[in-house]
Amino acid sequence: MPSPVSADRPAAQPPGRGSVEALITQTRRLKGDVDAVRRDTRGDGADPAERWQRAVYDLALHQLNDLDAHLAQLRDGPAPLPAVPAAPPAVPAAPALALPGGSPLSRVGTAEWDLLTDEATWSEELYRILGLDPDRPARTLDELPGLVLEEDRPTLTAMVTDCLVDAKPIDGEFRVVRPDGTVRTVHMMGEPVLGADGGTTSMWAVLRDVSELRRSQRTVSETRDSLHRHRRREPTDPRTVAQPSETVTPPWYGSLRLPHPGPAPLDLAARRLPGATVPPAGGTWYDALELSDGQLLLTVGDLTGPGPARPDGLAALLGAVHGMAMAGAEPGRLLTLLDELLGGTARPAPGGAVCCRYRPATRTLVWARTGRPAPLLYRGGTGRVLDAPGGALPGTSPGAGHAQSAVTLRPGDLLLLHSDGLVPDHSGTAAVDRLLGLAPRFDAARTARDCAETVAEEFGGAGREDEACLLVARVAG
Template sequence: MPSPLFAERPSQQPPQRGQVDALISQTRRLRGEVDAVRRDAAADDDPRARWQRALCDLAVHQLDDLNAHLGQLKEGVPQQPSRRPDEESGPGARDGRPLGEEATGSLLTRVGSAEWNLLTDEVSWSDELYRIVGRSPGAGPMSLDELPTLVFVEDQPLLTRLVTDCLVDGKPIDGEFRVVRADGRVRTLHMAGEPVLDGEGRTASMWAVFRDVSELRRSERAVRESRESLRLRHEQDRAQQRLAVELQEAVLPAWRGPLRLAGDGPAPLDAAGHHLASGDAGRMGGDWYDVLELPDGSVLLSVGDLTGHGVSATSQTAMLLGALRGLALAGIRPGALLGHLNQLMEAAAQPALGSALCCHYDPATRTLTWAQAGHPAPLLFRDGTGRALDRPEGVLLGATASGAAYEEARVPLLPGDLLLLHTDGLTRGEAAVGADAPGAAERLLALAPRMARARDARDCVRMVVEETGGPERADDACVVAARVGDTA
């Protein structure tokens, strides 16, 4: 019923039927597209997937409501069909939730109306309002004094305030509250209404429209909860990333060197190392390097890469480095050392695979003894040219049972020779390419003329970083450079 309060306002012309039909068609088409996205959304425990699906559910409910409103606008004021007493029952009446086509937006089942005449105490309810609140039409409509008995105790003050403001101050009603149906089900209703004034400006009656928005609010609540779950997951991921970065930085300083090792020997070694972080902090991996001077004056150079990312990979890296240093200090040679590391990987609580390269340099004889476990060979630069050393046999750490043998190779070095050890992430771009892939090792070997002019090992590492580094790195990587010095 239109309110006389707005009788002096210019009336709006109703929309043309063709315009409404076009809007209905667009709404239905959009609803189908959103529903298709909802069906494709993964129904798993991933917070992001739950958030996406909740948003789709909310959009579907809102589009259903929009389609229903446009449908009512097209059809005009609906006729109130007479209903037999036996039509009050059924699943839709019992739970207050429409079935079939009605479940997707029919205003005849989701919107009801009422009017309270203050002069005659007459009350009229639409059939739909009885169905929404789960009240039998035989019980008759409820007065304004009785209406709060349907409402949640916590929401009763809100309803009282809305009705009082409408009757006393002439304010429009616009609010939501929860009702408890006779069958115990809880529904959320949105109430919109206005006072109707008589010719003398006094409140003669009040009318209201009640809309069941339970499903809509349920979808909105699901969106909020899934968004909060997603936020918590992001916070947890960031915390793990910070922990992984801190742990890796504690084990691997960004720059190490230049170090003058075996300084008292006939051929000291100038060494430097660097860790190149991934452009994505979430892909912090298990790449590592180490430069260790041993008690007998020799030097152990090593690099490696464990599978996995995050805290698990960095913690295993710390464990592996500790074991490697202990074995090296105990005098274990590179081949046997890798065998022990393989046993350690086999016995780890979290099995993983890893590649490794261990190089033992004896300054007294300028001899490099090295072994590898599925790792790219060292690059040797001499007199402005470079080559990859021939690899001895060796399988990945953790790939075989205990007892795997790792062969050793020996290479005599000359003063001025430069060794370059690296992991297989030294490529620029979105996708990581193995260092043994065509073109990867060649890029490093092409630096040979510049390496020959470098002042020290750290300068050589800087050249490699400039050539292969960048913010778009898909994976982290490590590099170690060691140059043989002249006789002390």
């Protein structure tokens, strides 16, 4: 939209349509080249350097997709501002673009606040970004902080005050809470509009949702830190065994398309949350495996017992689990066989684990567990803990069997499996209630990866004591 800074200085004219089309063509060609290199360099995800490289490619694609959409909006031009702010017309939007993995692309919304009439005018895209009803009046500057996360309100207030009082440009970020409970990061740029006497008469702004971009940047930072830790550790350093999850990582990252023809029956994503304890008491893992009969095996857990959890020991354990599952062992029987396998050995054993077998044809989930964590099921904006079968810890009761339960899932259902460290014993039911309270945000999320990121944001803070991991599975509709 035009952005006059003063009444006697005309707004800059937009570039010609042909020159913008040329920029769009160049951007899309570069996007294709980056994506081609990204696909050619795709490894199995076990090497920290490969994970970092892939994260950087994903971030570059985020930014190029953003640039593509913004240039398209520049080419199409803004819709004229309405005379009546209660019914703003739609701003021509760029075509919806998606990153590999299904991440949504942020778009650009515009706003103008008239200080003389106390009226606000928003583009339709801004309503979508903030999750508000476009048939309702736009929020005034006094009402705007009510949409913002409480700890970010001083940031917004300072930006607006500097703009209106000192005529400073706006350029900053804050988080907004949408009516559905989701939290989005918004970047706001704007300037004051000055009247003939030099006083501020209104303020205009451009706002865009940069949540996915910031998440991608965090992933680059996390994988870079992981790579640095990996390179610092010497083979003889006893801390080498302190991070088994860095070495034994399932060969996939983020949203997963299982290798079978047709649509995937489950959208899967996982995260590992590092803890402050060094070295940790044991290792954590998450794993997904498609079996020969088309069923899916999902496991999450952590190790405990004598000695440290060496990466090769964790790999051997997962290999045994895979072999027994491929041979047809159901979750309860599998954990019983694992109990017999580990009985009497000095190897660490699962201290808390959940094993699930999903049958896509009937949407049946059969599961068993060791220790305390049970899967959480989210459906229709609410969540609950699945009724847990009994059973002892592997290695503690030789000959004891492990009971299993079954539940029929529905399209759109979401499962959350997590290791014991995510919800510590001393937290009681409060932390579980916090997990269940994420149901509205999960219901509004587009992908399993978005849900995994939500859990990481809520439970992955600097105050964590223990390492933990989680796996999210959404049933295809």
